[in-house]
Amino acid sequence: MSSTPKHSVLTTKNLAVGYGKAEKETVVNTINLELKAGSFVTMVGINGSGKSTLLRTLAGLQEPLEGEIFLEGKPLNQLDSATKSLKISVVLTSQVISKNLTVLELVSLGRQPYTNWLGKLTEEDKAEIQAALAATELENLKHKACYALSDGQLQRALIARALAQNTEVILLDEPTTHLDLHHKASIFSLLKKIARQQQKTILCTTHDIELVLSLCDELIVLHNNTAIQNTPEALIEQGIFENLFPGINVYFDKTSRRFLIR
Numbered sequence: 001m002s003s004t005p006k007h008s009v010l011t012t013k014n015l016a017v018g019y020g021k022a023e024k025e026t027v028v029n030t031i032n033l034e035l036k037a038g039s040f041v042t043m044v045g046i047n048g049s050g051k052s053t054l055l056r057t058l059a060g061l062q063e064p065l066e067g068e069i070f071l072e073g074k075p076l077n078q079l080d081s082a083t084k085s086l087k088i089s090v091v092l093t094s095q096v097i098s099k100n101l102t103v104l105e106l107v108s109l110g111r112q113p114y115t116n117w118l119g120k121l122t123e124e125d126k127a128e129i130q131a132a133l134a135a136t137e138l139e140n141l142k143h144k145a146c147y148a149l150s151d152g153q154l155q156r157a158l159i160a161r162a163l164a165q166n167t168e169v170i171l172l173d174e175p176t177t178h179l180d181l182h183h184k185a186s187i188f189s190l191l192k193k194i195a196r197q198q199q200k201t202i203l204c205t206t207h208d209i210e211l212v213l214s215l216c217d218e219l220i221v222l223h224n225n226t227a228i229q230n231t232p233e234a235l236i237e238q239g240i241f242e243n244l245f246p247g248i249n250v251y252f253d254k255t256s257r258r259f260l261i262r
């Protein structure tokens with residue numbers, strides 16, 4: 001088990017993300033990121049700063065407006081969707097899943113990129129599914145229907161599906177929305193453990209800045225249409241959080257590493 005992040009897995013060069021074709025609506029520009037194997041990175045920023053837009057673009061679900069994304073040195077747009085699904089898994093909160101599926105069935109869907117057209121699971125597929133259930137502590141719930149899960153359990157099941165997909169990169173959009181503090185912390189700890197133990201590159205968007213400051217390896221802060229990537233300590237030192245929220249109501253207290261209200 002290694003704890004030092006190693007080689008670069010996902011990088012961007014002067015990436016601009018946003019919407020529109022004839023008339024471009026750029027949300028974030030000049031994005032230069034470097035995500036490494038074994039690291040747990042979170043993306044933060046106020047509502048509408050572009051977290052989901054950037055995450056979807058990194059996942060290849062949305063075209064960049066400018067610039068490039070590289071996966072292990074290869075341009076992402078040169079990979080076909082089958083290859084991409086072996087390399088990147090995505091957990092979206094808005095993802096429509098049939099809640100009638102059991103946890104086991106949901107997690108098994110993670111093996112789709114590997115199974116033949118009949119969808120028959122091999123022994124290797126079954127072992128990966130079992131490992132994903134074990135890593136997310138869902139073995140006891142595997143026969144339960146997804147509609148009968150709590151929000152926290154459902155998030156863990158979605159993470160398990162991504163784990164079963166066994167990709168180098170896992171991208172998650174706000175996996176802790178609706179969870180209480182205890183379950184938020186347990187999801188973030190789980191993601192960090194997976195990054196470390198399985199040398200995955202994990203990026204998730206969140207509004208829980210205070211929590212991830214003490215848990216993640218690096219943050220990507222979206223602010224004023226730019227993206228800044230660094231360690232929590234360096235970002236705090238640079239005073240990045242001080243002006244994150246508009247107006248003067250909310251400010252960041254460096255000593256307690258907390259946001260306070262004036």
Ligand SMILES: Nc1ncnc2c1ncn2[C@@H]1O[C@H](COP(=O)(O)OP(=O)(O)OP(=O)(O)O)[C@@H](O)[C@H]1O
Pocket residue numbers: 019027045046047048049050051052053054
């Ligand atoms: N399909 C779309 N077409 C055009 N503009 C969009 C579309 N989706 C989002 N936007 C705009 O892009 C900007 C960034 O939105 P995005 O959802 O990426 O922000 P976010 O940081 O994830 O926000 P939140 O914290 O509220 O989830 C917003 O101004 C939003 O209105």
